Amino acid sequence: MPQFTQTDQRPTAGSLAHPMEARQPESISGMVDLSHTVFDGLLTYKGLPPPVITDYMSRTDSRKFYTDGTEFHIGRIDMVANTGTYLDSPFHRYEGGKDLSELPLEKLADLPGICIRPKRFPVDCDAFENNDVAGRAVLVDTGWSAHWRTDQYFEHAPFLTESAARFLVQNKAALVGIDSVNIDDMNDKRRPVHSILLQNEIPIVEHLTNLSCLPSHGFRFFAIPVKVKAFGTFPVRAFAIP
Numbered sequence: 005m006p007q008f009t010q011t012d013q014r015p016t017a018g019s020l021a022h023p024m025e026a027r028q029p030e031s032i033s034g035m036v037d038l039s040h041t042v043f044d045g046l047l048t049y050k051g052l053p054p055p056v057i058t059d060y061m062s063r064t065d066s067r068k069f070y071t072d073g074t075e076f077h078i079g080r081i082d083m084v085a086n087t088g089t090y091l092d093s094p095f096h097r098y099e100g101g102k103d104l105s106e107l108p109l110e111k112l113a114d115l116p117g118i119c120i121r122p123k124r125f126p127v128d129c130d131a132f133e134n135n136d137v138a139g140r141a142v143l144v145d146t147g148w149s150a151h152w153r154t155d156q157y158f159e160h161a162p163f164l165t166e167s168a169a170r171f172l173v174q175n176k177a178a179l180v181g182i183d184s185v186n187i188d189d190m191n192d193k194r195r196p197v198h199s200i201l202l203q204n205e206i207p208i209v210e211h212l213t214n215l216s217c218l219p220s221h222g223f224r225f226f227a228i229p230v231k232v233k234a235f236g237t238f239p240v241r242a243f244a245i246p
């Protein structure tokens with residue numbers, strides 16, 4: 005299990021980000037976009053294929069269906085469920101667990117949020133103690149999204165411990181999010197954090213970004229996937245309203 009401290013591993017935010025992923029400041033409305041941009045060829049997770057985005061109907065091809073000057077584009081995307089910033093439902097881990105279509109909106113939208121900035125990795129119970137996580141979207145700001153689209157993103161990434169997952173269940177967190185490649189230790193093939201949180205119907209959001217733009221308290225969090233039957237994971241447009 006890799007052990008390292010925040011000071012020697014936490015990247016400088018924005019220093020390694022791809023130009024397409026330049027940090028987005030809060031919008032005029034105050035909303036904070038916490039999602040990565042999905043595009044053709046994006047590698048989200050090593051070993052999974054990147055999305056292939058093509059035209060199903062190009063603007064040129066569409067013209068024959070409409071009057072002069074009227075055209076449309078219909079795109080096609082072929083992707084695995086785990087693409088970009090995404091949400092895991094219990095079905096991702098458990099055959100009998102709730103799938104995306106069965107998750108109530110109350111578990112995904114307008115959740116009171118809390119942003120945790122752990123002092124050391126892996127992220128253990130001490131990061132969450134003395135914080136009221138009950139009923140909240142608990143977002144873990146590790147700074148690792150600065151490595152998005154680099155090889156470093158997949159190596160020695162921050163994760164939560166099994167005891168941290170148990171703590172979050174016992175203290176009734178509503179949802180848990182992280183700006184890292186996996187909420188679990190990728191070397192632990194039991195995937196205890198996924199197993200514990202999803203068994204307790206606590207959705208997980210991974211590959212968040214821009215968490216440093218959030219206050220520690222006092223925001224609402226939204227991460228709503230498409231309502232797909234018999235599907236466990238789907239990209240979300242995650243955002244917060246301070």
Ligand SMILES: [Zn+2]
Nearest residue numbers: 092198208210
């Ligand atoms: Zn996951």
